[in-house]
Amino acid sequence: MTKELIKGNEAVVKAAILAGCRSFYGYPITPASEITEAAARYFPLAGGTFLQAESEIASINMVYGAAAAGERTMTASSGPGISLMQEGISYLAGSELPCVIVDITRGGPGLGNIAPEQSDYHQVVKGGGHGNYRTIVLAPNSVQEMCDLTFLAFDLADKYRNPAIVMTDGFIGQMMEPVEFPTTSVEAPARPWAVLGNAETRNNLITSIYMSPDELEAHQRHLEAKYARANRGEELFEAYRTDDAEVITIGYGIVSRILKTAVDQAREMGIKAGLFRPITLWPFPDRQIDIIADWTKSFMVVELSNGQMVDDVRLAVNGRRPVNFYSRGGGNVPTVDELLGQLIKVSEDSYVRENISESEELFWGV
Amino acid sequence: MYVKTYQRAKSFFGEFERKPGDHLTTHYCPGCGHGNLHKYIAEAIDDLGLQDRTIFVNPVGCSVFAYYYMDVGNIQVPHGRAPAAATAIKRAHPDSLVISYQGDGDLAAIGGNEILHAANRGENITVFFINNAIYGMTGGQMAPTTLLGQKTITSPFGRATEREGFPLRVSELLATLEGPTYIERVGLFDNKSRMKARKAVRKALRNQVEGRGFSLVEILSPCPTGWGLTPTESCEWMQEKMVKQFPLGVIKDESASREGWNRYRQVVPAEKLPEILDLTKESTEQFTPTDVPGCYRNPSIKIAGFGGQGLLFLGKLLAEAGMRHAYNVSWIPSYGPEMRGGTANCQVNISTEPIGSPLVSRPSVLIALNRPSLDKFEPEVASGGLIIYDSSLIDRAPERGDVEVIALPATKLADEAGSARAANMVALGAYLGRTNLLDQTGVFKILEKMTKSEDQMAINRRAFDAGARFAMF
Secondary structure (H helix, E strand, O other): OOOEEEEHHHHHHHHHHHOOOOEEEEOOOOOOHHHHHHHHHHHHHOOOEEEEOOOHHHHHHHHHHHHHOOOOEEEEEOHHHHHHHHHHHHHHHHOOOOEEEEEEEEEOOOOOEEEEOOOOHHHHHOOOOOOOOOOEEEOOOOHHHHHHHHHHHHHHHHHHOOEEEEEEEHHHHHOEEEEOOOOOOOOOOOOOOOOOOOOOOOOOEEOOOOOOHHHHHHHHHHHHHHHHHHHOOOOOEEEEOOOOOOEEEEOOOHHHHHHHHHHHHHHHOOOOEEEEEEOEEEOOOHHHHHHHOOOOOEEEEEEOOOOOHHHHHHHHHOOOOOEEEEEOOOOOOOOHHHHHHHHHHHHHHHHHHHHOOHHHHHHHHO | OOOOOOOOOOOEOOOOOOOOOOOOOOOOOOOOOHHHHHHHHHHHHHHHOOOOOEEEEEOOOHHHHHHHOEOOEEEEOOOOOHHHHHHHHHHHOOOOEEEEEEEHHHHHHHOHHHHHHHHHOOOOOEEEEEEOOOEOOOOOEOOOOOOOOOOEOOEOOOOOHHHHOOOOOHHHHHHOOOOOOEEEEEEOOOHHHHHHHHHHHHHHHHHHHOOOOOEEEEEEOOOHHHHOOOHHHHHHHHHHHHHHHOOOEEEEEOHHHOOOOOOOOOOOOHHHHHHHOOOOOOOOOOOOOOOOOHHHOOOEEEEEEEOOOOHHHHHHHHHHHHHHOOOEEEEEEOOHHHHOOOEEEEEEEEEOOOOOOOOOOOOOEEEEOOHHHHHHHHHHOOOOOEEEEEOOOOOOOOOOOOOEEEEEOHHHHHHHHOOHHHHHHHHHHHHHHHHOOOOHHHHHHHHHHHOOOHHHHHHHHHHHHHHHHHHOO
16 A cells, blocks of 8 residues: 555545545635635545635534534534534534544634644543533544544444544644545435424424433433543554653653654663653543553653643543643654653652652651 | 315424423413414425425524424524524534524524625525514523613613614615525504414425525514513504504515526545545655654654745655655644744654654754744753854854754855745755655655645755755765
């Protein structure tokens, strides 16, 4: 199979079409615009619809309409646009409509800038919209994964009848790497629940309104049960040199790539470092983190945000080990040297902690 | 001889099983206009024979539960967004009959943008716009269409222009656009006006079936509860007051001259997709890795200069060629406004090992094509690395003593080769000439595919050769 050198943002579009997606509704925004641009070129040629919407609000509601009408559909944007889509995402989850949303995160808050950040973690992973719902979130760290996880996102969206979000940073979107695309396309699965404009589906109803408290609660329980199923089985992660690691770094997206090199360099210096990379941010691989917390001495979380994923790591570690946090923002990305320096510091800390006596530990606690 | 039978429309449920409580009456208040309008729509759907193909988009407002009554496909959508959802529904199923049913808060206030653009695109859908000059469902607040002087809960002193501006005439506004085909305003206050409304509903739906584009019927509709009037008084109030602000009649009608507004998709067989996606056109030719001196292996390259000097192109070419020599590669551009007129750079890795960090913070190779780039990136170059700089544009030499330097008059050599714009090719020649990183024949084959004309390719070759000759040991 030949490889194509391609941008992450373009790989998403080709993967989506091969995954049976036939409509794209979007609004341009840097650094996600190449997705919309590639969609404008390829969707019509592939027998689909591309439409540049009047806003992200319209985009997400077009996606809502297309999903309700039974087709694989998607949109893409960046932080400010995702903020505008939150109402629609809540409705999609409430009405149990599958779709794929791509977020190529930029700097914020407000207009921020167009440089890469990971500051959308809260609004995407925790759900920035109203109500009790979850979105499935996948975090690619290479262009190959922009292809593979877009495929997976469509499958998970259909499996759970829920929006799935592919979230990464500006670098992974803008970067070119060789990608192996699937050689054949798949057909979108049948959706007997959708409204297709025919006799078989005439009695179908897509809605998220449940006026009676009992009905709405029952609906919420149904959603929770679905989320619980996803939460036990769909977690994806990469564990790199963690088996004997004393310091385990945790990062996703571009950060995980830098950390990997830093871990290798730390190993050359004799530091037992490892990397744990969540590939699904929801469901978050907390049980796996709990397991590695058995033997590692400390964790080092690195994010291009003010500390958003680190909360989930702390919940998973549950106080059993120190969780150190290092961040850069504004579009600054740490260098390998910078993270290596942090790793060395953290590994020295964990050495100290391991060697202090119990009484000293109590003293430290005060 | 025939027998004429009268019966309830089939597209209207006989019993409202989706409705909580009793299944025989609607949830609408006595004297409300929604019931009439639902009935006209259902009858028209029956007459068109399109019950199965109808998709009714339920808004937010009193008619959020239209699906209690309409025995057709139903999709409930967020407040104001029905035209956006309807757009996508219609494009997914061009042969369905898509109805966007919206109140005045939904369409004229929160959904102002969606209706404007759906109308402007001439979407082949039918919009029924129920204007009762008030927010019914939320309990009688002011709407964009509330009349001057009209008291509501949120305009308790009566709507006044100095506070709330003017009642919005959406139909007239939309009629100024080229997109819409048919826009008419009707009322529901006496038998004559109701018959006109019934006719307009049919026309707006028939237009869609015939592919004539966007049709909107605005229906002035009584809301006795919201207005604090009896149903009879409401009808009088409409006739006396509302019609003055919202005159009845056809506002725009190009139905006769429009056709072909249904947006059908191309039918594309699945096996064609790889070709359509440009996944087959790429040459599969692989090149034999060259013998690279140890110090030049697995380079991390930074290429920097002015936007427009072809740096990103040079980086892509190196990455593509690296990939075809069976190396792992990555390419990252600086992006955004940086690209427009200012400095630009890209980062390329070509490696026998899997690439961890694709970011090049300590380049082993720096190709600097202007002074700011040399100033900025010289300190970052790894000890023992290679700096190639354009000595025709940069008026200083690198200060580092621990790196290899090629002072390459790139722009001058490019100019001599036929175009100063080929300085990037001179730099490529110099880099590959010095390091033997990639097979030159292979690089030229790739470059040919990326180059627009033969003339340009000839210049590229000459520029490359000049760079290579200059830099070869």
